[in-house]
Amino acid sequence: MSTFLGLPTAPRGVGHLRGSEPFPVAARRALADSQLRRNLAVATTTIRAKRAAVVAELPDWEELREAGQAIKAETMRHLDRYLERLEAQVEARGGTVHWARDAAEANAIVTDLIRADGSTEAVKVKSLVTDETGLNDALAAAGITAYETDLAELIVQLGQDRPSHILVPAIHRNRAEIREIFLREMGDVDPALTDSPAALAEAARLHLRRKFLSAKVGISGANFAIAETGTLCVVESEGNGRMCLTLPRTLITVMGIEKVIPSWRDLGVFLQLLPRSSTGERMNPYTSLWTGVTPGDGPQRFHLVLLDNGRTAALADETGRQALHCIRCSACLNVCPVYERTGGHAYGSVYPGPIGAVLSPQLTGVEDNASLPYASTLCGACYDACPVKIDIPSLLVHLRARHVDEVRRARRLPSAEAITMAAAAWVMADPRRYAAAQRAGKSGRALSRGGRIRALPPPLSAWTRARDAPAPPAMTFREWWRAEHRDRP
Amino acid sequence: MTPRDEVLTRIRAAIGLGAAGPPGGDRAADASRQASPAPDPERPEELVPGYRIRGDLDRARLLDLLEARLIDYGATVRRAAGPGLAAAIGTALTQRGARRVVVPSGLDLPALPPGIEAVPDDGLTPEDLDALDGVITGAAVVIAETGTIVLDGSPDQGRRAITLVPDYHLCIVHAAQVVELVPEAIARLAPSAGRPLTWISGPSATSDIELSRVEGVHGPRTLEVILVEPP
Numbered sequence: 001m002s003t004f005l006g007l008p009t010a011p012r013g014v015g016h017l018r019g020s021e022p023f024p025v026a027a028r029r030a031l032a033d034s035q036l037r038r039n040l041a042v043a044t045t046t047i048r049a050k051r052a053a054v055v056a057e058l059p060d061w062e063e064l065r066e067a068g069q070a071i072k073a074e075t076m077r078h079l080d081r082y083l084e085r086l087e088a089q090v091e092a093r094g095g096t097v098h099w100a101r102d103a104a105e106a107n108a109i110v111t112d113l114i115r116a117d118g119s120t121e122a123v124k125v126k127s128l129v130t131d132e133t134g135l136n137d138a139l140a141a142a143g144i145t146a147y148e149t150d151l152a153e154l155i156v157q158l159g160q161d162r163p164s165h166i167l168v169p170a171i172h173r174n175r176a177e178i179r180e181i182f183l184r185e186m187g188d189v190d191p192a193l194t195d196s197p198a199a200l201a202e203a204a205r206l207h208l209r210r211k212f213l214s215a216k217v218g219i220s221g222a223n224f225a226i227a228e229t230g231t232l233c234v235v236e237s238e239g240n241g242r243m244c245l246t247l248p249r250t251l252i253t254v255m256g257i258e259k260v261i262p263s264w265r266d267l268g269v270f271l272q273l274l275p276r277s278s279t280g281e282r283m284n285p286y287t288s289l290w291t292g293v294t295p296g297d298g299p300q301r302f303h304l305v306l307l308d309n310g311r312t313a314a315l316a317d318e319t320g321r322q323a324l325h326c327i328r329c330s331a332c333l334n335v336c337p338v339y340e341r342t343g344g345h346a347y348g349s350v351y352p353g354p355i356g357a358v359l360s361p362q363l364t365g366v367e368d369n370a371s372l373p374y375a376s377t378l379c380g381a382c383y384d385a386c387p388v389k390i391d392i393p394s395l396l397v398h399l400r401a402r403h404v405d406e407v408r409r410a411r412r413l414p415s416a417e418a419i420t421m422a423a424a425a426w427v428m429a430d431p432r433r434y435a436a437a438q439r440a441g442k443s444g445r446a447l448s449r450g451g452r453i454r455a456l457p458p459p460l461s462a463w464t465r466a467r468d469a470p471a472p473p474a475m476t477f478r479e480w481w482r483a484e485h486r487d488r489p
Numbered sequence: 490m491t492p493r494d495e496v497l498t499r500i501r502a503a504i505g506l507g508a509a510g511p512p513g514g515d516r517a518a519d520a521s522r523q524a525s526p527a528p529d530p531e532r533p534e535e536l537v538p539g540y541r542i543r544g545d546l547d548r549a550r551l552l553d554l555l556e557a558r559l560i561d562y563g564a565t566v567r568r569a570a571g572p573g574l575a576a577a578i579g580t581a582l583t584q585r586g587a588r589r590v591v592v593p594s595g596l597d598l599p600a601l602p603p604g605i606e607a608v609p610d611d612g613l614t615p616e617d618l619d620a621l622d623g624v625i626t627g628a629a630v631v632i633a634e635t636g637t638i639v640l641d642g643s644p645d646q647g648r649r650a651i652t653l654v655p656d657y658h659l660c661i662v663h664a665a666q667v668v669e670l671v672p673e674a675i676a677r678l679a680p681s682a683g684r685p686l687t688w689i690s691g692p693s694a695t696s697d698i699e700l701s702r703v704e705g706v707h708g709p710r711t712l713e714v715i716l717v718e719p720p
Contacts, residue, residue: 007499039699046700063540078525080500093683099493151706152697168697175698197698201706208707213615213654229682239653239693239708246649247615257496264682268675269540271688279696282558283635283671286708287688288649294685297648308496316503 008102009365010310015103015134016162017310017364019348022371024466026346027338036172040343043171044334050280051331051385057282058272067269068388072325075262076315082227082260083306089230093292095302106307107138110219110252113303114144117250119216123208125234125241126150127221128328129254129307131163131350132363135219146219147211149240151204158185164344164352166330167278172343175200208240218244218299222255223327224270225304228263231291232304235274235284245288251299257306258315258324270327273387277329310363319398323359325388332382332392338375347372354382358395366403373399416459438476445471501525542676544634544669551633552716555667558636562691563704564712571720574661575599578625581659581713587622590659591651595644596627610651618650623657624709629681630674631667637690638662638714639674641681649685658689658709663717 010017019026030036055061075082087097100106110130114122122139124130124146136146136157148157155170156163159181163169170178179195186207193203220241224233232253234241245251261270275284293302315321333339333353344352349360349369357376361369373396382392407415414422427437447453448471456464463469475483490498504525546554556566569577579602582590592598592607601607608621627645628638638660640646652658668674678686693708704710 007503043700060540067540077504079504080497080525083497083500084524099491099496101492101495105492149707150697151695155697168700170697171700178698197695197701197703198705200698201695201703205706209619212707213619226682231682237693238695238697238706240706242649242653242687243707246653257500264679265672265675268672271675272540272671281562281690283632283637283688283690285562285690285692285694287686289682289686289688291683291685294642297642297685298650306496308499312496312499312503315500 007313007316008310009313009368010132010363011102011104012364012368014107014138015132015309016350017132017360018368019346021348023346023348023375024371026348027342027375030342030346035174036343037341039172039174040340043168044340047280047334051277051334052280054276054280054282058276064269064272065387065389068273068327069325069390071261071266071269072388073322075260076258076321076324078262079257079260079315082262083257085227086225086230086260087304087306089227090232090292090302090304093230095230095292095304098303098305100305100307100309102309103133103307104138106133106254106305106309107135109303109305110135110254111139111142111144113250113252114139114217115142117217117301119144119250121145121147121215122217122219122252123147123149123211123215123244123248124153125218125220125236125244126153126169127219127254128166128350129221129256130219133254133307133309135254147208149208149212149244150236151201151238151240154204154208155181158182162345163350165333166328166351166353166355167333168330172345208243212240212243212247215244215248217250217252218248220244220251220253222253222259223274224267225255225260226262226264226267227260229291231264231289233267233287233289235271235287237279237285239286242286242288245290246298248299250301250303252303252305254305254307257308257311274327274329277327277331277385277387310365313365314359314362317362317402320358320362320395320402322390323355323362323395325390326355326359327388329387331385331387335381335385337377337379337381342375347375354392354396355386355390358390358392358399361399361403366399366406370403373403420459435476435478438478441472442474442476444469445474447471540672541670542672544673546633546669548664551667551669552664552718554669555631555633555636555662556716558633559691559714562636563694564636564691564714567713567715568718569715570718574715574717577715578659578661579605581715582623585623585657585659585711585713587657589621590623590625590657591618591621591647591655592625593627593645593647593651596625596647596661597645598625610647613651615650615654618654621655623659624651624655625659625661626652628660628662628666629686630677631662632671632674633667633669635671635690637671637674637688639678640687640689641678641684642686643681643684649687652687652689653708656709657711657713658692659713659715660689661715661717664719 152170165171175195339353357372378393452468589606629641630639692712693706694704
């Protein structure tokens with residue numbers, strides 16, 4: 001496990017932050033799946049248009065982004081203070097606060113709380129953080145069944161699949177595939193079920209209704225937690241969140257420590273930024289806010305689990321820290337040309353897309369997700385779309401540098417890339433050497449067809465494995481200049 | 490060290506030392522247990538930049554905007570002036586075919602049409618609520634720009650379960666409760682920040698299947714709003 005300033009990263013062997021193979025390998029397989037690419041293209045095109053329309057409605061969108069960024073930066077500067085305040089406020093209102101250093105500790109806390117309630121099952125609101133910790137697997141190992149109640153998470157759970165998008169975890173499935181999963185796995189479905197989204201949503205409603213009405217324990221994540229008031233916030237669309245947050249007698253909320261925001265007023269900024277960036281709606285259908293326990297209304301036992309799991313390691317990197325500002329809207333996924341083609345599974349982590357490429361390696365240590373900072377063309381679309389202005393392209397470059405430094409330290413011998421760079425520096429330092437190298441480069445034209453080189457010999461083949469190289473011009477710039485200025489002084 | 494102390498110590502190491510030290514050292518263990526400096530009680534001005542905190546629509550336009558936004562997200566809207574409220578409620582319930590609706594104790598309702606029973610919430614179970622035809626409530630604050638109704642659990646709105654389990658929600662909104670912008674609603678709600686709040690924008694919906702919006706999943710599948718204007 002690597003450390004940054006000696007701060008531990010998320011441990012191996014638990015949760016879903018690491019893929020089983022590097023991004024280029026997984027991406028190659030995903031790209032071969034034409035159904036997946038079609039599903040992704042339809043979905044991301046739709047959501048981009050919806051987002052653009054509702055963002056354009058607000059004359060102060062840029063000011064809101066600035067405010068969101070400033071609030072998050074302020075939170076990180078005093079994170080210890082805001083968490084202590086949140087803890088005090090939640091406990092003053094009858095809640096209990098637990099702290100978990102890592103995924104395994106969080107899973108153990110939740111397992112013990114469900115056992116203490118005397119239950120063997122729980123209903124869950126869609127929650128990335130419990131997916132990060134692998135909570136469902138841990139509960140299953142303890143004999144506790146966790147029911148995912150968000151429609152997309154239900155599709156993923158019934159299909160024994162992995163989520164592939166932050167907002168729409170089943171974005172890789174189309175309606176026909178979903179119908180098949182429901183018919184096969186639900187057990188209580190009318191075989192005449194059609195594949196219209198309305199019919200599929202109705203099937204999910206009927207399937208989960210009894211579970212909701214009899215649930216004893218609910219498990220949720222949190223979108224925001226307000227330090228000033230001790231208030232937790234969950235945004236959702238279907239009402240499954242309200243069911244899980246309202247009907248059970250015990251509610252367990254797991255949140256990353258970076259989700260705290262300082263004050264009540266800050267909520268007004270994020271409740272404008274998040275839905276418009278996320279689902280492309282002016283406001284999501286349901287937002288639930290609760291503070292500790294309210295006698296006579298909702299769960300009478302409330303537990304809040306605050307999770308580190310590598311977040312403090314990210315916090316220690318002053319540049320990398322801004323990845324913790326993320327409000328999980330998924331706008332960066334939807335605008336990313338790489339995500340649109342590979343989908344989320346290729347990233348290996350529960351956090352896919354551009355934000356995942358900068359968050360996952362920081363949570364796990366760069367060496368455990370070393371290919372992710374390179375899973376980008378650095379086009380910058382993610383930065384423009386981010387509601388809290390996370391400079392993802394700069395973060396990607398920063399993490400690439402960290403990766404190179406770590407490799408260099410670890411292996412002592414210079415890498416092929418370092419040797420190439422040193423050689424290039426030597427060539428470029430002298431005009432005659434540089435001119436000679438350019439002339440020599442022209443011989444590369446022999447490899448080209450149609451102005452492009454599709455395969456270079458090793459070690460340069462590493463470049464052309466994933467992209468074409470442009471053919472060198474017939475004439476170098478210096479030669480052209482001399483020819484052009486022959487008659488002039 | 491307890492997990493709590495350890496996480497707080499890690500945070501202080503991370504924000505106190507920044508990225509100055511080389512990776513690989515064991516700085517967390519040496520880090521001072523000193524807390525970060527207290528945040529400025531008067532938040533720095535940079536945290537309240539120029540986003541809108543006050544709307545500028547007059548009352549008539551405000552209500553028109555609200556109506557348009559509610560309809561856009563699939564709610565039904567009726568308008569009523571003061572004494573017309575009873576008729577509007579009657580028509581809504583009759584057209585819905587609702588016979589037994591739960592009504593929170595603090596909601597001051599005109600007489601319902603014959604044949605429609607107002608059921609008091611005297612500890613109804615989720616199964617009881619599931620068997621009812623709907624719920625009638627007031628509202629705490631309503632946001633025109635987003636078409637959002639905020640419930641705060643006051644006696645005219647009741648506990649959260651009653652607006653969740655029944656499949657039909659009839660919400661009575663008074664013109665004075667309507668604000669234009671989200672930050673205005675946040676300001677009005679500040680005194681009730683500790684209460685359980687539910688923000689409702691249209692009926693329950695999902696876009697989880699191919700991002701095509703379907704109205705009506707687990708929450709009430711029909712949301713109807715009566716907008717009451719002063720006579």
